[in-house]
Amino acid sequence: xxxxxxxxxxxxxxxxxxxxxxxxxxxxANLMGIIYNWLFNFIYSxxxxxxxxxxxxxxxxxxxxVLFPLSYKQIKGTYRMQMLTPELNKIKAKYANxxxxxxxxxxAFELQEFQRENGASMFAGCLPLLIQLPILYALYYIFNQxxxxxxxxxxxxxxxxxxxxxxxxxxxxxxxTPVILSKNMTVDVSIFDQLFGLVKTMSATDWNSVIxxxxxxGSALAxxxxxxxxxxxxxxxxxxxxxxxSFPGIIIPIIAGLTTYLSTWYMQKRQKAMNPDAMDDxxxxxxxxxxxxxxIMMGVITINVPIALGIYWTLSNLFSVLQTWxxxxxxxxxxxxxxxxxxxxxxxxKEEPKSTIVxxxxxxxxxxxx
Numbered sequence: 120x121x122x123x124x125x126x127x128x129x130x131x132x133x134x135x136x137x138x139x140x141x142x143x144x145x146x147x148a149n150l151m152g153i154i155y156n157w158l159f160n161f162i163y164s165x166x167x168x169x170x171x172x173x174x175x176x177x178x179x180x181x182x183x184x185v186l187f188p189l190s191y192k193q194i195k196g197t198y199r200m201q202m203l204t205p206e207l208n209k210i211k212a213k214y215a216n217x218x219x220x221x222x223x224x225x226x227a228f229e230l231q232e233f234q235r236e237n238g239a240s241m242f243a244g245c246l247p248l249l250i251q252l253p254i255l256y257a258l259y260y261i262f263n264q265x266x267x268x269x270x271x272x273x274x275x276x277x278x279x280x281x282x283x284x285x286x287x288x289x290x291x292x293x294x295x296t297p298v299i300l301s302k303n304m305t306v307d308v309s310i311f312d313q314l315f316g317l318v319k320t321m322s323a324t325d326w327n328s329v330i331x332x333x334x335x336x337g338s339a340l341a342x343x344x345x346x347x348x349x350x351x352x353x354x355x356x357x358x359x360x361x362x363x364x365s366f367p368g369i370i371i372p373i374i375a376g377l378t379t380y381l382s383t384w385y386m387q388k389r390q391k392a393m394n395p396d397a398m399d400d401x402x403x404x405x406x407x408x409x410x411x412x413x414x415i416m417m418g419v420i421t422i423n424v425p426i427a428l429g430i431y432w433t434l435s436n437l438f439s440v441l442q443t444w445x446x447x448x449x450x451x452x453x454x455x456x457x458x459x460x461x462x463x464x465x466x467x468x469k470e471e472p473k474s475t476i477v478x479x480x481x482x483x484x485x486x487x488x489x
Contacts, residue, residue, distance in 0.1 A: 140260045148257035152268030154178070155261055159269050167346065171265070171272075172353040175427055179434040186250060187442065194446045197386075202454075203237055251435075255428070262427035265351075265359050266319065275347045280315045282340040283308070286333060294332040298325045323348065323357065358427040369422070371429035376418030378436035383410050385440050389447050 140148045158181070159174040166173070183190075207230060214226040261268045266276045283291060291308050295317070299306050302320055306313045321329075326344045330337045351359050355367050362368040387410065421429035 140257070144253060144256045144260070147253045148260045148268070151254065151257040152261050154181070156269050159271065163271055163350075168349045169353055171350050171358050171427065172430065175358075175431055176434060179431055179438060182254060183435065183438045183442065189250070190439075190442055191446055194443060195450060198447070198450045199237055200234070203234065206233065255432075258428055258431055259424055262359055262425035262431075264319075272347075272350065275343060275350070276315065276318055279340065279343045279347065280311060280318050282337075282343055283314055283318070284311065285339070286336045290333060290336055294329045294337075298329060301325075322360070323352075353430075356426050358430070359425055361424065362422050362426050362429055364422060368426060371426050371433070372418040372421040375421040375429045375433045375436075376414040378433045378440075379417045380410060380414040382436040382439045382443075383413060386443055389443065 139145070155174060155178055158177050159170060162173045162177065163170045210226060210229050210233065214222050217223070217226075266273045283295070286294075288309065295306070295308050298321060299308075299317065302317075304317065304320075306317050308314055308317075326348075330341045330344065333340065351357055356371070360368070362371045417432065421432060
């Protein structure tokens with residue numbers, strides 16, 4: 120199931136540094152951006168500090184709430200598969216020593232029909248994950264370019280650019296030249312669009328040096344930058360910058376990997392608790408490998424994407440664990456009440472043996488006629 124997510128990893132990593140989400144992800148990013156902007160404005164009406172991360176928490180909860188029917192169906196399908204395992208094994212045992220094509224075809228058909236009749240499927244978990252992929256891609260662009268999707272942040276970036284333009288030209292050139300050179304950019308600091316492009320790339324260190332060099336001329340700019348940092352920063356982490364390998368950014372990839380492991384481990388634990396002998400050695404080995412590979416892969420991915428996206432993935436994992444726990448608890452109660460029953464495989468009716476009673480009259484007549 121996680122192979123679907125791994126298959127989409129190159130596309131997500133290749134998106135780094137690109138500003139155009141494309142004609143497929145673009146409309147999804149716009150829709151997600153409208154929703155996120157609304158949630159952000161709602162949070163911002165109460166507090167400015169940490170509004171970006173609080174909106175991420177609310178957005179993650181909303182996504183999980185919307186996808187809950189699919190997630191419930193996925194877990195229920197997995198639960199049924201675990202219940203049906205003994206019966207499925209009986210079908211497999213019936214064809215254990217039959218390797219011809221016809222027998223294998225009949226076994227596959229019987230397994231499929233038995234699962235269909237009982238509402239179980241091996242691929243029940245694919246749809247929720249498939250839906251998550253475009254959401255992840257869309258959120259990458261939203262968090263990488265928040266000024267395009269969040270009105271308040273766009274206004275702050277615009278105000279910062281105008282504040283720089285209001286500084287006299289000579290001072291503006293002097294304070295911005297070191298930043299421009301450090302980024303290997305060519306910027307005409309008298310043109311709004313080019314200056315706005317520079318503002319989008321500036322880090323906290325860049326802003327501190329610019330404000331310090333501007334002196335009294337940068338007082339208005341300092342207030343705007345303080346507002347920008349109050350929104351974008353969370354415990355010293357710039358949510359719209361890449362996590363990278365340095366501290367404290369590296370904390371997010373580590374936590375994202377650990378919560379990914381927790382999510383997969385807990386699901387496997389529940390499945391094994393229901394049916395300890397459900398998986399053979401090969402399947403168990405593959406599952407253990409995925410439980411190691413998947414967290415590492417997610418850790419690597421979140422190193423190279425905005426920190427905000429890593430936080431979204433971490434929260435999504437935690438919500439998934441909570442959903443799994445609650446759903447399994449509800450299904451366990453239903454099973455105890457006998458509400459989760461399955462149809463036993465119908466056995467073919469045996470043909471009644473032909474009668475061996477002899478018609479005595481007929482036998483007597485035949486004997487007398489001789």
